[in-house]
Amino acid sequence: MEKREGQHTQIKTVMSSKDEILTRIRQTVRTRYDMPEIKPDFMAYGDKTARFIEVSESVGGRVVIAGKGEDINDIIRSLYPAAKTIASNIPEITAATFNPDETETPYALDGTDLAVVRGETGVAENGAVWIAQNVKEKALYFIAEYLVILLDAEKIVHNMHEAYRQIQLNDYGFGLFISGPSKTADIEQALVTGAHGAKGVTVILTSTV
């Protein structure tokens, strides 16, 4: 303790803002509180998938269940018949008109009608889908007019506690939960979809079984 105080006076004149802030906190905190024990053993839904669909729709999203043997490309084409530029780096998505990973810059993605990407984890309580960046430019998730997320129906969890126990970021160092389309209510609290990001989001639930 004495030693630290000695050092403190010595470096006072050249103390960085970082040191000043941290020193100040150390001097001011009187009571230290313990971390509460978080036991997220609740909020389980009888039917996670049903809840996921219900909440997704309540936030303006759409969920489609891919039938057994059904071609996802057919589903995409029937959902978005007007889409001319369809981006996807997923090999099975033959409906794609280009591979977004082959563009030089994110700016080249402007004008994309539809992006098809894969989600990793769905959350029943809020209709959110976790995506750890899986395209070269994350801009794709936001600049496409419409977004389709493919999600394995088995990968739906009850709540955010569970989700945060599973999710991980990869080397891109970016990931996000998306719940429904981009929206705003900044003008008189009137809800409008398609503020800056996708005007519509469809989650296609696939089954690996």
Added chain:
Amino acid sequence: MRVGLFIPCYVNAVFPEVGVATYKLLNYLGADTDYPLDQTCCGQPMGNAGFENEAAGLAGHFDALFESYDYVVSPSVGCTSFVKENYPRIREGNGHICRTSGKIYEVCEFLHDILKVERLPGNFPHKVSIHNSCHGVRKLHLSSASELNIPPYSKIKDLLSLIGGIECVEPEKADECCGFGGLFSIEEPAVSVCMGQDKLYSHIATGAAYITGADASCFMHMQGIAKREKRAIRFIHVVQILASGL
């Protein structure tokens, strides 16, 4: 059971009948009730205005006056919660331990939780709109606050259900503030009156003949507006209804 009755200044001067009804009920239910004459004010108006220090002497006086009773009972949610919540700190500031904060009860709370009254004579064949006073709801927990995810309850409704013929309703925004708030009402007159009007109109919209509740200080404010605007709705404290058959 010895009960010391605390009648706050505004009840004493403006609503003495609320004090009388409180006494009648306690007496009827077997509490040995006394009214120490040297009582004045708990100090809440000063505290809420930012002069809690001016209440220190009053807290000491209050403690001395009421410490010998088993319970202190008062027909005011504001004063009761002030003693309960702030007296320990005020007394501690003067080097004392508060001797009354642990045994003071608002009268409805006392009837419901301590005396556990199960029947009362009386008939009140009217529709009443319950005024849930802020500190009654959020400090004394007389009813479940609308903000909280807890099972709904109302000690006031429980008590009123003992009376025959009564129909209880609640206004829209059932526990929104009426805008009295002590000196708030004169420091922020525009907001205070606006809140009071909104509250009054929502009570009137229920079609009730009476507004009832556990705090007459809110009544002073709403009654003032009702009178100014010549609105016919009447005000009655819960204990007056409960004591109507005594």
Added chain:
Amino acid sequence: MSTQHAQEAARFIANKKQEQWHNETLWQVRRKRDRLAMDIPEWEVLREWASGIKMHTLSHLDRYLERFAANAEANGVKVHWAKDGEEHNEIVYGILKERGVKKLVKSKSMLTEECHLNPFLIRKGIDVVESDLGERILQFMDEPPSHIVMPAIHLKREEIGELFEEKLHTEKGNSDPAYLTHAARQHLRNEFLTADAAMTGANFGVADTGDIVVCTNEGNADMGTSFAPLHIVSMGMEKLVPDYQALGVFTRLLARSATGQPVTAYTSHYRKPRKGCEMHLVIVDNGRSRAMEMGDHIRTLKCIRCGACMNTCPVYRRSGGYAYTYFIPGPIGINLGMLRSAETYAGNLSACSLCCSCNNVCPVKIDLADRIYAWRQSLDPIGKADKIKKGISKGMKYLFSHPSLYRTSLKLAPLLRYMPRFLLYNNLNSWGKGRELPVFAKESFTSMWKKGKVNTHKSKRS
């Protein structure tokens, strides 16, 4: 004894239609919040945890900040520390200048409002573009936000329609919110694609991983950071949470409390700079460490800026954001203003009837109303107490300290019944402006008791 808030609120209320719209619209947000909160059986437990996590983190902030900064640096993020708003602004400008940035696109950040960053950068010649729709509208109008989550809630669609006619050349007379929003989408898309740098705030910083978490509904933070090669994050140091398990608690509470949504449309985790790009993080103190010294007021630092206390506050709903002198209004703004400068912002303390509804909606359980009560007690020592209120309080003390004098006044009070009306209702009596004075009873309770008129019912004792 009229504070600035009281005067401004009176002006707001004078436009009755606008006041009612503001009041009811925000009440509907509160109702949406209720519906969502009631849908989570463990809601109250979540609030308790959130409060506990924040108190734990704040009281170990030195350790968590070090861990967070070390992780962020290991992730390739450049970390800066700012003691105050001025240093924050200089750091941001330094980064922009060094890289020759001309256009900066921003997403909503209350911290940059707090530091007055925009005017500072604009003076230095930077083109600053707010990208949240509400913020962009206000930037066009050169007005501050009137609510922290719904910044343009005080404006009507017609006003915005006219503004967009002028700024974005939209159709004359068209004030349809969808039309206006999509016009802004086109306009801002161009700004996103041409910006040299993007700036965001931070809803949470995760100490364990170094993640910056930003929650938006519009996707504007994401659009900005997806194009420009430079991302600057401005973060108040109280925004830290220890880990993902803690974050799970807050992401469940935030949007439900703020807007009555189960979660925001986007919950983005920024850990590393984009490939070939830069990411900078400015950690800001600006009075927060000082607030930690102020006893129980440290609790105010738990705030996650959801705005629920504003939506429930009966005073805020009826007075509008501009009635408050601090840039954040409502119960939390009253408190944050006092933490910033008690001398400057004491007037806002009048804007509270102590109804305590804010305490109950707060997702991190800040006892906002009790804090306001406590702040009121601190005004007299710093010479900021209202003289009339002080006089009234002293008078009451004198009266109530003398039981016999009090009893005499009770006896005399009924005489007021016979006072001429002009003496009771005049300009000095702000009570009498919308209300009649209470009428004193013919006989006080004390007097009845002394005459034996109260305890006549002994015989009825069961």
